[in-house]
Amino acid sequence: MTDLTELLENLVSGVDAVFLFSPSGSYYERFSDLNGSDVVVVAPDNNVGASDFVELPLEFDNVKDRIRFGIEGAIDHGLAEDGDELTCIASMFGDGIDTVTRTRANEESHSGIYDLFANSRADPGVIRDVFEVAIELGKKGQKGKPVGALFVVGDAGKVMNKSRPLSYNPFEKSHVHVGDPIVNVMLKEFSRLDGAFVISDSGKIVSAYRYLEPSAEGVDIPKGLGARHMAAGAITRDTNATAIVLSESDGLVRSFKGGELILELDPEGY
Numbered sequence: 001m002t003d004l005t006e007l008l009e010n011l012v013s014g015v016d017a018v019f020l021f022s023p024s025g026s027y028y029e030r031f032s033d034l035n036g037s038d039v040v041v042v043a044p045d046n047n048v049g050a051s052d053f054v055e056l057p058l059e060f061d062n063v064k065d066r067i068r069f070g071i072e073g074a075i076d077h078g079l080a081e082d083g084d085e086l087t088c089i090a091s092m093f094g095d096g097i098d099t100v101t102r103t104r105a106n107e108e109s110h111s112g113i114y115d116l117f118a119n120s121r122a123d124p125g126v127i128r129d130v131f132e133v134a135i136e137l138g139k140k141g142q143k144g145k146p147v148g149a150l151f152v153v154g155d156a157g158k159v160m161n162k163s164r165p166l167s168y169n170p171f172e173k174s175h176v177h178v179g180d181p182i183v184n185v186m187l188k189e190f191s192r193l194d195g196a197f198v199i200s201d202s203g204k205i206v207s208a209y210r211y212l213e214p215s216a217e218g219v220d221i222p223k224g225l226g227a228r229h230m231a232a233g234a235i236t237r238d239t240n241a242t243a244i245v246l247s248e249s250d251g252l253v254r255s256f257k258g259g260e261l262i263l264e265l266d267p268e269g270y
């Protein structure tokens with residue numbers, strides 16, 4: 001006779017930490033004197049008063065994304081380190097805890113996504129919406145052709161001061177926001193043309209076709225990237241904006257903050 005609990009024991013045995021994703025207070029309570037492993041709570045708010053807590057700035061419907069994000073956040077907060085064995089306990093179907101996975105914290109797969117969402121000046125939901133437009137554009141291109149795009153998100157007043165128009169601004173008198181499906185179509189359409197999109201902290205599209213003129217002094221971006229990426233890096237050093245860039249030449253999505261590259265990923269793998 002084989003016992004199911006024994007068969008599944010390897011999901012939990014000998015792990016360095018247990019990650020609880022949005023546990024209820026009573027569920028968290030049950031882990032309060034757990035032997036041998038640390039307990040880390042990952043949730044939008046620390047309602048359960050956990051001492052080891054990672055904030056989720058937005059709900060990731062996809063559990064894999066949620067877990068990936070939580071682990072990156074834990075590494076950034078020093079709550080996990082490279083090579084740690086982790087058991088993650090979450091709710092996939094929305095009705096209480098129903099999912100247990102075992103994974104390893106991996107510094108190499110550290111994409112920078114936690115930093116992008118948690119530490120940007122703009123609203124995390126706005127960053128997500130822009131990020132998703134960039135990913136989608138990267139996957140599909142414009143009418144099948146690879147396309148590049150540059151989105152500068154947050155601190156829009158300052159960004160406008162450090163840039164000039166290349167053409168008339170189609171968003172001049174409009175009050176449209178990222179995340180609106182029609183706006184996303186417009187963003188994709190206008191990405192065929194030159195320059196950058198400027199987006200406010202709250203997601204308002206302030207302008208398209210901006211030519212950025214930040215001072216590039218002291219900006220250290222990886223060699224081989226061109227003028228678009230240099231401008232993206234530099235504007236985030238001169239302002240508190242975050243830049244999200246889709247490269248036309250290598251198809252990767254990159255993000256810059258404080259003049260530095262913080263994220264680089266392949267839309268196809270996302």
Ligand SMILES: Nc1ncnc2c1ncn2[C@@H]1O[C@H](COP(=O)(O)OP(=O)(O)OP(=O)(O)O)[C@@H](O)[C@H]1O
Pocket residue numbers: 148149150193194195196210211212213225226227228229230231246247248249250
């Ligand atoms: N300072 C800038 N502000 C806004 N847009 C810029 C700026 N410099 C370049 N671009 C835009 O980037 C486009 C591509 O330029 P370039 O090839 O030098 O950049 P890149 O970093 O190599 O980007 P890609 O990987 O997409 O080719 C230009 O056609 C222009 O639309």
Ligand SMILES: [Mn+2]
Pocket residue numbers: 226227249
């Ligand atoms: Mn280029």
